[in-house]
Amino acid sequence: METVPRDTTDAKAVAPKELCHFIGGRKVAGTSGRFGDVCNPTLGIVTAREPFATKAETEAAIADAAEAFPKWAATSPLVRARVMFRFKQLIEEHMDEIVHLVSSEHGKVASDARGSIQRGLEVVEFACGIGHLLKGEFSNNVSNGIDMYSLRQPVGVCAGITPFNFPAMVPLWMLAVAVACGNTFVLKPSERDPGCSLRLAELLLEAGAPPGVLNVVLGDREAVDTLLTDPRVAAVSFVGSTPVARHVYATASAHGKRVQAMAGAKNHMIVLPDADMDQAADALMGAAYGSAGERCMAISVVLPVGESTADALRERLVERIKTLKVGASDDAASEMGPLVTRDHLERVQGYVDVGVQEGAELVVDGRGKKPFGHDEGFFMGACLFDNVKPEMRIYQEEIFGPVLCMLRTESFDEALRLTDEHPYGNGVAIFTRDGDAARDFSTRVQAGMVGVNVPIPVPLAFYSFGGWKDSAFGDLNQHGPDGVRFYTRLKTVTQRWPTGIRKGAEFVMPTMK
């Protein structure tokens, strides 16, 4: 059974602590006088206040990163890899503490928090192989006495702007690859759960990364816009909602930066009549309600093909939702924890109201459901809508909570067409025993990540993660081969030595005769 790290202090009795930025290898108190609240969603209380950085404070972090860059870029990849190995070891040693940070600020149940950190840790493991990953190409004697080779060099100061829903994993997607490639980094985590980013920065310093290599600036739009426009920042990696991703992509590219901006989602799962219905229902429970639906790869729409498939699935889902254990994130028995903030809870419950007004059938209503003794926590139960129609807002828009929409279809082609017509294209899944249908689906579907009888097809660290359509802007995805490409610039060198040089000027375009 999952060991659950518990904080033994009575959180309700403790005054909120004030967090600091982490700049140049040390904690720096905020000076703006503007603050955001960090809450414990299980208890529904404010546990910390995070200062919002001013433009000048953000510029100070960029300056430290810029100063640290030349030396770090010139450090051997072997040495950078050793820092990553130590970083991996330190994260493992502090796993319980980081699990507690994720659970107590985000609300994920401990077992899920641990899994999400493990997926981030796997990106650190990938980055440990940086010596191999940075190897270039070499061609000997491409012309008389001429050799040609390519190399990948770090781009400079990189910025990362991360969402609330994976407070350890998403920062690790970015910073592990960026730093291993020889860049320095300024991270602006979500203002709702910044604790993991601050702890990871301390651990990377302890692992041997020099001060200034990783800086954490706490803040809101003022900090973000400074990172997007400052000429010293070479590349911006963003993960968050689609409207903000569009802003980040447009602003940072207009300022000449390389940008990758991963965005919102509405992931569809098609269930064909030949699928194992129990397997499909089990998969849907985890994919729709795990992490309270606050995952960019959560399944939020299920498209059963045929009425009998829909009825069979609905019956099984209703049965399973009845026994779903909603509870405190530090209770080992909980399967679904609270939502991240009161505002977000109200927004998600507001969408359920909208669905009812729009005429969808609310088969299971989780609004207002709280586990015993947690009246103040940001809890709701699982919700299931049936007979959802494509024009409804609950189908069109990302809800980002434990709300599953069932949209009945008559054929595989209709289900595929609906999936493709949806503006988002992050992950998709199909459940079937029919290999031909699965292969056809994987080939034709307009989405970046596809699961065949796998509901949440998140690529492993050595593959790259990214969606299509309104789910991602920019060309290169997160981690894996694309991550290395994003955080390096390609240089190609053509060289010859004096013995290979013929006398006299040449005025024609050189070709190999």
Ligand code: NAD
């Ligand atoms: P968000 O867009 O509100 O915030 C993301 C980051 O942007 C935060 O650091 C925030 O401080 C900053 N930000 C917010 N508003 C801003 C503004 N107006 N200008 C500049 N910066 C701003 O996202 P969130 O609510 O923290 O996270 C949930 C969203 O992230 C969902 O849409 C989810 O689908 C998406 N997400 C996508 C992926 C992916 O890989 N596609 C992964 C995780 C989460």
